Amino acid sequence: MRTRWFDRPLETIAMLWHVERSDGIALGFAAHDRDLVIDHVRYHAAPGMLPSAIEMDDGLDPLDMDVGGALSHALIRSDDLQAGRWDEAAIRMGLVDWERPHEGIAWFWHGHLGAVSVQGQRFAAELRGLKARLDAPYAPAASPSCRADFCGPGCGLSLARFEHVVPLVSADVHGLVFAAPGPEDADRFDHGLLRWIGGAHAGLESRILGHDGAVLQLDALPDEPPQPGDLALLVEGCDKAFATCSGRFGNAINFRGEPHLPGNDLLTRFATF
Incomplete structure (x- = not known):
């Protein structure tokens, strides 16, 4: 696999997008003027689909960016975007030498789509990297209701x-x-x-x-x-x-909550003797 990029007087590089939607559809796009077939996956030509400036570092702060393009590709339809088929889709971005696609793809970014908006014949979407998951609370908060997802981890039901x-x-x-x-x-x-x-x-x-x-x-x-x-x-x-x-x-034995925890109203009660 090629590991050095942008070190030639004339480069033959294309940016690739691999999208896995929540409804199970997987699609590939290439910022190129023709389709590319790599590892049995067709990356459809979408030269107008470009991200904003890509910033990467070794910290833990989430680095988000945006992607936009014209609704001119048959696989990117306005009704699908508005119906939510693209929401939270898993995204991979990579580089490939379109003259030597057999050398493989250098994937450099993984994440998912955030908010998707459509304006006229153009769309815009927020790209959220894997580090965005670190923003979620780590320690569970005490609650009288169950914190587990129904039939998910901790619930125990099938x-x-x-x-x-x-x-x-x-x-x-x-x-x-x-x-x-x-x-x-x-x-x-x-x-x-x-x-x-x-x-x-x-x-x-x-x-x-x-x-x-x-x-x-x-x-x-x-x-x-x-x-x-x-x-x-x-x-x-x-x-x-x-x-x-x-x-x-x-399933009370697996209840993930504190049902008998006193509420905040306990602080306002007067002591009685």
Whole structure:
């Protein structure tokens, strides 16, 4: 692999982007005038897709940058950007000698997409490096509610027990109705997750906020309404309360919270004798 760059009078270098979207689609782009095929991956020519100034150091402070380009490539569509298919996509950036692609790619940046915006026929996105994860709180804060993600690390429950593949019956501005659940057990899906696995919205996810009878209410409805018969994966939810963990799931031993911790109102109480 080539390790020295920009040391020739005339360089033959192209910048590559490898994108893995949250819906499972992987795409490659090259800041070049023609497609490049490297390691069985096609990097589509996108000469107008360029980052802002790239700054790198050996510190731990996050170094963010931006990327922008024209919505002229068939693989970068405005409706996909606005639907959230590109949100939090994993990104790799590298350099390659387009005359000698067999020498391999020198990857120099890894991260993910942050905020994505569309203005007219151009898009702009924030690129966040791996060091941005170090901004997250390290020590957990005491809380009466559970800190673990439902069926995630620390919870101990199997996600497969709470997944249901069901077809859509109807959709309107109030929410969605599926073949299941019925009104009597729709509350099991409050605080849950919906992932489309069929239809035009396949791969997109939404949080289930609550229900009204058999109608599931989402945090965001797709711009284009889904069609009856579209398949969705519904994941039951948890309100992270100790009573729910103990009574509904029988999982109190794995509860990651302090349900009996006194609240701040304890400080304002008068002593009684």
